[in-house]
Amino acid sequence: MSAKQVTKIGVLTSGGDAPGMNAAIRAVARTGIYHGLEVYGVMRGYSGMIDDDIFRMESRSVANIIQRGGTILKTARSKEFFEYEGRKKAYENLKRRGIDSLVIIGGDGSFRGAQKFSNEFDIPCIGLPGTIDKDIAGSDFTIGFDTAVNTAVEAIDKVRDTADAHDRLFIVEVMGRDAGYIALHSGIATGAENILIPETKTDIDELVSSLSEKEKRKKLVNLVVVAEGDEFGGGNEIASIIRERLPHLDTRVCILGHIQRGGSPTCLDRLIASRMGYHAVECLLNGKHNVMVGILNNKLHYTPLNSAVKAKQKISDDWLKIVKILAS
Missing domain, CATH: 3.40.50.450 (Rossmann fold)
Structure with a gap:
């Protein structure tokens, strides 16, 4: 040229x-x-x-x-x-x-x-x-990105308030068809117990076991943040599996959707x-x-x-380790 x-x-x-x-x-x-x-x-x-x-x-x-x-x-x-x-x-x-x-x-x-x-x-x-x-x-x-993730954090904080009032498990779906950065950052920032993203393999058995173990410890308020592109699907699909495996849990779904795109x-x-x-x-x-x-x-x-256009931003192993330790 x-x-x-x-x-x-x-x-x-x-x-x-x-x-x-x-x-x-x-x-x-x-x-x-x-x-x-x-x-x-x-x-x-x-x-x-x-x-x-x-x-x-x-x-x-x-x-x-x-x-x-x-x-x-x-x-x-x-x-x-x-x-x-x-x-x-x-x-x-x-x-x-x-x-x-x-x-x-x-x-x-x-x-x-x-x-x-x-x-x-x-x-x-x-x-x-x-x-x-x-x-x-x-x-x-x-x-x-910063605006979108802050919008998600504000919404998830509000969801946690109602989850706490009712001792509920909330599955919060955020945007991210091919990338899990919004889920990762907003999940860590809001203290989510589990974060599911497209970049990692979702172990449903481990998720169910984790929620069951937390219930035994009387930890009744739980948040799971899931990117819409997770391999098992979005919030509704994950919630369906959890309801089938843990029917006694009061499980609700919140899909944040396009509010993450808007705003000042x-x-x-x-x-x-x-x-x-x-x-x-x-x-x-x-x-x-x-x-x-x-x-x-x-x-x-x-x-x-x-x-x-050929390279994608990769999520580091360090971030994934932080998620695992802080959510325990």
Whole structure:
């Protein structure tokens, strides 16, 4: 790819929404404008590129959005962008407007699309990890994770109050189809007795034995936090097995669902989104293309897009040991 000078930047949000995306959009827009570049907002991700739903952004376009959840640019998953003809149509729309670079805020699926698009049409792309799942390697945090996990912690704390009042076992299902970070962090932070995640094999016999043993010790209030992508299923499936094996337990299910996606972003999410958005523009200006901007050990880290889409953030054995010891 040629190291060409960029003049017009397009910014879009793609895939699932995440709190802090607006802060990233704001940082990209204002940093670009500061450097004398034109910045364009692309509505509804890659679908907006194909439909030419693109507008010129001014500094005031991103005023009063840093504290808002969701994304002012909307988001979507585009099946048409999977096909070459769809990507070609998107490129022609960008070319007609003179847009010569893109900042994509999203997850690994969004980055795969960006990598393919960039290789085909020589458009420099920068990826910002925007996903509540924290499942992308190359960054200690992803935009939206901290807000989502804090939302889960607040909800689980409230569930524990009612569990305590009634001596109940609560199965709390949190988001995480392929990654268990929300379950892991929120479970540890709320003192859950068991945490079930996709990254580890769930031993149902051990779970039932653990709950039975706790009951004998008169520990009647128990919380099990389960990621929706656990191998045995989500909260309802786990609860069904427990009710069958331990029918005398008063077992209830709470599915937190999409409340984890919404809400005002935390300070941490606003800060990392702003920092990443600023450095995305700096990357383009300095000729650093087709990378994901991440933060490792509080330092900026750049991962090639083709590596970012192949690698997953792995849960360390140390975390799993902490779960086992603290839940005993």
